[in-house]
Amino acid sequence: MTVQQISVFIENRTGRLAQATLALGKAEVNIRALSLAETSDFGILRLIVDRTDLAKEVLTGQGFTVDKTEVVAVQVPDQPMGLGHILQILDAALITVEYLYAFIERCGDNAIIIFRFNDSTQAIAALTAGGVKVLSAESVYSM
Secondary structure (H helix, E strand, C coil): CCEEEEEEEEECCCCHHHHHHHHHHHCCCCEEEEEEEECCCEEEEEEEECCHHHHHHHHHHCCCEEEEEEEEEEEEECCCCHHHHHHHHHHHCCCCEEEEEEEEEEECCEEEEEEEECCHHHHHHHHHHCCCCECCHHHHHCC
């Protein structure tokens, strides 16, 4: 139950982020979640979109370096200790969280958080065994 994420390497210069998002918009690719991390010279834009292959094609055509990775979308109770409980399950299973970011939509009373793990298969098994709802790719792309 992994979700495909697009990672886009963007130079830190005026207009480059706009170019990427406008290109996706013109191709009618809907951005469902995003994260932008930067260094002094470049940024890494991480995206969950409704049409991953088209997004990669469009951005590559615009001169961006693009990679696809697998991440996991997890329902997290939107209450105190919601995320802490999830992280406790992962810690007990010796799973490393490489990064995470929040999803734009909510799922009922739950927030949705995108996780990148060192071992997605083991993480999904641990979370499911711990009673945590892991979302399918189809449900995430259609939100």
